[in-house]
Amino acid sequence: xxxxxxxxxxxxxxxxxxxxxxxxxxxxxxxxxxxxxxxxxxxxxxxxxxxxxxxxxxxxxxxxxxxxxxxxxxxxxxxxxxxxxxxxxxxxxxxxxxxxxxxxxxxxxxxxxxxxxxxxxxxxxxxxxxxxxxxxxxxxxxxxxxxxxxxxxxxxxxxxxxxxxxxxxxxxxxxxxxxxxxxxxxxxxxxxxxxxxxxxxxxxxxxxxxxxxxxxxxxxxxxxxxxxxxxxxxxxxxxxxxxxxxxxxxxxxxxxxxxxxxxxxxxxxxxxxxxxxxxxxxxxxxxxxxxxxxxxxxxxxxxxxxxxxxxxxxxxxxxxxxxxxxxxxxxxxxxxxxxxxxxxxxxxxxxxxxxxxxxxx
Amino acid sequence: xxxxxxxxxxxxxxxxxxxxxxxxxxxxxxxxxxxxxxxxxxxxxxxxxxxxxxxxxxxxxxxxxxxxxxxxxxxxxxxxxxxxxxxxxxxxxxxxxxxxxxxxxxxxxxxxxxxxxxxxxxxxxxxxxxxx
Numbered sequence: 001x002x003x004x005x006x007x008x009x010x011x012x013x014x015x016x017x018x019x020x021x022x023x024x025x026x027x028x029x030x031x032x033x034x035x036x037x038x039x040x041x042x043x044x045x046x047x048x049x050x051x052x053x054x055x056x057x058x059x060x061x062x063x064x065x066x067x068x069x070x071x072x073x074x075x076x077x078x079x080x081x082x083x084x085x086x087x088x089x090x091x092x093x094x095x096x097x098x099x100x101x102x103x104x105x106x107x108x109x110x111x112x113x114x115x116x117x118x119x120x121x122x123x124x125x126x127x128x129x130x131x132x133x134x135x136x137x138x139x140x141x142x143x144x145x146x147x148x149x150x151x152x153x154x155x156x157x158x159x160x161x162x163x164x165x166x167x168x169x170x171x172x173x174x175x176x177x178x179x180x181x182x183x184x185x186x187x188x189x190x191x192x193x194x195x196x197x198x199x200x201x202x203x204x205x206x207x208x209x210x211x212x213x214x215x216x217x218x219x220x221x222x223x224x225x226x227x228x229x230x231x232x233x234x235x236x237x238x239x240x241x242x243x244x245x246x247x248x249x250x251x252x253x254x255x256x257x258x259x260x261x262x263x264x265x266x267x268x269x270x271x272x273x274x275x276x277x278x279x280x281x282x283x284x285x286x287x288x289x290x291x292x293x294x295x296x297x298x299x300x301x302x303x304x305x306x307x308x309x310x311x312x313x314x315x316x317x318x319x320x321x322x323x324x325x326x327x328x329x330x331x332x333x334x335x336x337x338x339x340x341x342x343x344x345x346x347x348x349x350x351x352x353x354x355x356x357x358x359x360x361x
Numbered sequence: 362x363x364x365x366x367x368x369x370x371x372x373x374x375x376x377x378x379x380x381x382x383x384x385x386x387x388x389x390x391x392x393x394x395x396x397x398x399x400x401x402x403x404x405x406x407x408x409x410x411x412x413x414x415x416x417x418x419x420x421x422x423x424x425x426x427x428x429x430x431x432x433x434x435x436x437x438x439x440x441x442x443x444x445x446x447x448x449x450x451x452x453x454x455x456x457x458x459x460x461x462x463x464x465x466x467x468x469x470x471x472x473x474x475x476x477x478x479x480x481x482x483x484x485x486x487x488x489x490x491x492x493x
Binding site: 022032057097341345352353356 | 396415433485
């Protein structure tokens with residue numbers, strides 16, 4: 001049944017809503033202003049990330065050491081996976097523009113086809129992000145956290161890679177599991193209104209016992225090695241003192257920009273402050289370093305992933321509308337495809353920035 | 362009725378008119394190739410990290426990071442101008458969207474990064490160790 005429309009005789013006139021101030025229809029202009037406000041939300045997130053990062057500039061985790069997995073490959077492969085995700089998203093952006101262009105030519109078949117490809121691209125991207133999150137949450141090597149919230153990781157002082165960097169060691173490989181006194185309390189076993197989160201797999205004592213039994217191990221802190229030669233040459237006594245302190249604790253003072261590795265004595269001393277074994281990441285602890293690092297990862301990539309998800313859902317709705325011929329009947333034809341297209345490109349645009357600030361910089 | 366809904370014609374030249382395309386579809390593929398090249402350059406820099414760019418600083422940030430940020434802005438420009446066809450919109454719409462964002466974001470970044478640097482200084486030079 002046709003909807004009843006009463007004509008007022010003012011259609012197309014300025015005060016009848018027929019005016020297009022910026023030569024864009026109402027819907028398109030509002031989509032632009034929505035995108036603008038959403039862009040400000042994202043920049044709020046990214047600026048907060050920058051704030052925290054500048055605050056902890058001398059101890060922020062090194063992205064290449066955190067995101068170094070690639071499906072089906074073992075070992076260190078930084079960059080490849082995110083680069084792939086970036087290409088997937090840019091490619092799905094291209095199919096979206098092609099759909100918009102086909103819409104301008106009223107080519108229903110092509111619009112359908114390109115919308116379909118766009119949806120597939122979005123779905124692959126979401127899957128990739130899920131995989132990335134899984135790796136991040138499950139973790140890899142394990143670490144201990146100190147009272148002050150610092151993360152201590154473990155390396156093998158005898159094994160070095162081609163850049164002379166000491167190789168990380170899995171806590172699983174050296175830990176000495178002790179008898180466990182405590183099991184996780186579950187509400188079904190006792191007081192039903194009392195619960196507690198899962199207990200760490202190992203106690204700190206297990207880790208320390210294992211560490212003491214392996215003289216080749218050393219503790220790697222979060223501190224990034226400054227240029228020691230430059231500090232020593234400085235006229236500021238505080239800089240000279242800092243260089244002195246670094247040289248008395250760390251063995252890799254020549255590796256500027258790398259995480260500091262403590263000598264054996266300093267390692268044992270640092271482990272005395274350890275309070276909890278951490279593997280993987282949640283919103284409170286993460287094995288990669290600063291607590292905020294995990295939080296920002298979850299919030300920003302999560303917020304972006306949510307945008308991609310809503311984009312895919314909207315694209316699916318539009319896709320079926322295209323098949324049903326909704327836009328062939330509309331006065332403004334395929335403009336709706338153009339409007340969701342804008343949203344979809346925006347999601348791509350945000351990813352370009354997330355890619356830079358999380359993985360490159 | 363196919364072409365009477367009044368959308369503006371596409372501007373088919375990029376790089377300030379130095380590169381002209383024959384059709385909109387051709388331009389889309391051209392921009393894709395350009396964006397891919399930039400991404401490949403970024404990834405290559407990210408993997409090889411040239412010592413010159415890592416060891417030298419400008420305004421307190423490594424040259425390498427400046428390169429990444431500039432390349433990102435270039436990418437953002439072409440996504441907005443060609444994929445989101447801001448190039449074909451009226452300049453008034455373009456300005457309403459882009460300038461608003463640019464000014465507000467630049468202000469926000471300045472405030473927060475300045476403050477972050479200050480707190481880092483307190484942490485490094487003051488008597489407070491870590492936890493705030």
